[in-house]
Amino acid sequence: MLYQEIELFENPRDVIIPKIGCPPNEPEMTKFESAFLSGLLKKFKPKRILEVGLAAGGTSAIIMQTMDMLGVDSKIFSVDLFKEFYLNKELESGYLAEKAKELLPDVYHKRLLGKLAFEQVNEMGGDFDFLVLDTVHTMPGEILDFLAILPYLKNNAVVVLHDICCNAISKDRMWVNKLLLSSVTSNTKFMQQDIGRLNIKCHPNIGAFVIDANTRKYISDVFSALSITWIYMPEDNYLNAYREEYSKHYDDECVWLYDAAIKVNKKIKGCK
Numbered sequence: 046m047l048y049q050e051i052e053l054f055e056n057p058r059d060v061i062i063p064k065i066g067c068p069p070n071e072p073e074m075t076k077f078e079s080a081f082l083s084g085l086l087k088k089f090k091p092k093r094i095l096e097v098g099l100a101a102g103g104t105s106a107i108i109m110q111t112m113d114m115l116g117v118d119s120k121i122f123s124v125d126l127f128k129e130f131y132l133n134k135e136l137e138s139g140y141l142a143e144k145a146k147e148l149l150p151d152v153y154h155k156r157l158l159g160k161l162a163f164e165q166v167n168e169m170g171g172d173f174d175f176l177v178l179d180t181v182h183t184m185p186g187e188i189l190d191f192l193a194i195l196p197y198l199k200n201n202a203v204v205v206l207h208d209i210c211c212n213a214i215s216k217d218r219m220w221v222n223k224l225l226l227s228s229v230t231s232n233t234k235f236m237q238q239d240i241g242r243l244n245i246k247c248h249p250n251i252g253a254f255v256i257d258a259n260t261r262k263y264i265s266d267v268f269s270a271l272s273i274t275w276i277y278m279p280e281d282n283y284l285n286a287y288r289e290e291y292s293k294h295y296d297d298e299c300v301w302l303y304d305a306a307i308k309v310n311k312k313i314k315g316c317k
C-alpha cells in the first residue's frame with residue numbers, strides 16, 4: 046500500500062484552542078485534521094517548520110502547542126500573502142498565533158506577512174523539514190508555491206496538504222492540493238479514512254507526503270499538472286517572479302512546461 050496511516054495526536058488542539066479564545070469557526074481544520082497534523086509532527090519531530098497560509102493562526106497555535114508538548118526545539122515560520130485576515134479585514138492575519146505565542150514563550154514562532162513564501166526565504170533561511178500548504182485550493186494555487194519552495198526543503202521533509210477533498214466539502218473547483226498529492230512522486234504518502242467531516246466513512250480532507258530523491262527526479266510531472274484549467278490567472282508580476290525562481294532551480298523541461306501551462310490557460314481565459 047502506498048498510503049500509510051498516522052497515529053492521531055489530539056491533545057495539542059484540546060489544550061491550546063480554549064486558551065486563545067478562538068471564534069467557533071476557528072481553526073479552519075477539523076479535530077481529525079488537526080490530530081493528523083499533530084500526529085505527523087509527533088512522528089517526525091521537525092526542527093524547521095514552514096506554514097504557508099496562516100489566516101487567523103489557529104493551526105499555527107496548534108503546531109506551537111504540539112512542539113512545546115513534544116519538547117522539540119523547533120523554529121516555526123508562518124507566511125501569509127495578506128496582512129489582513131482574509132475573513133475579517135479588521136484583524137491581522139495570524140492574530141490567534143500571536144495570542145498563543147504569549148502563552149508559549151519558549152516556542153520560536155515567526156509570522157511573515159505580505160509576500161510569497163519563497164520571497165521570504167532570505168529572512169527565514171531554507172532547510173525546512175516540514176511544510177504545511179493551505180492557501181487558495183483553486184488552480185494554480187498551492188502547486189505554484191510548492192514548486193517554488195521545494196528547493197528549500199530537506200530530503201525527508203514532510204509536506205502536509207490541507208483541503209484535499211474540498212471539492213466535496215465546499216466549492217467544487219477546490220482540488221489543487223489533491224492534484225498535487227496525486228501527481229507528486231514519493232515512496233511515502235499519508236492519508237487515512239476520516240469519519241468526521243462528511244459524517245460518512247469518507248475520503249479525508251488532509252494528506253501528506255515525504256520528499257525523497259524521486260520527488261525531485263520526477264518533478265516534471267507536477268509541472269505538467271499545471272496545464273489543467275486555472276480558475277484564476279495570477280498577475281504577470283507574480284507569474285514572472287515564479288518563473289525566475291523556477292529558472293534558478295529546475296531544468297529547461299520544467300520551465301517549458303510552466304510556460305506552456307500559462308499559454309494554455311491564457312488561451313482558455315481569452316487573455317493575451
Ligand SMILES: C[S@@+](CC[C@H](N)C(=O)[O-])C[C@H]1O[C@@H](n2cnc3c(N)ncnc32)[C@H](O)[C@@H]1O
Binds near residue numbers: 102131190
Ligand atoms: C484556508 S486559509 C488558511 C487556514 C489556516 N491554515 C488554518 O488552518 O486556520 C488560506 C490563507 O492563505 C492565504 N494565502 C493565499 N494565497 C497565498 C499564498 N500564495 N501564499 C501565502 N498565503 C496565501 C490567504 O490570505 C488565507 O489567509
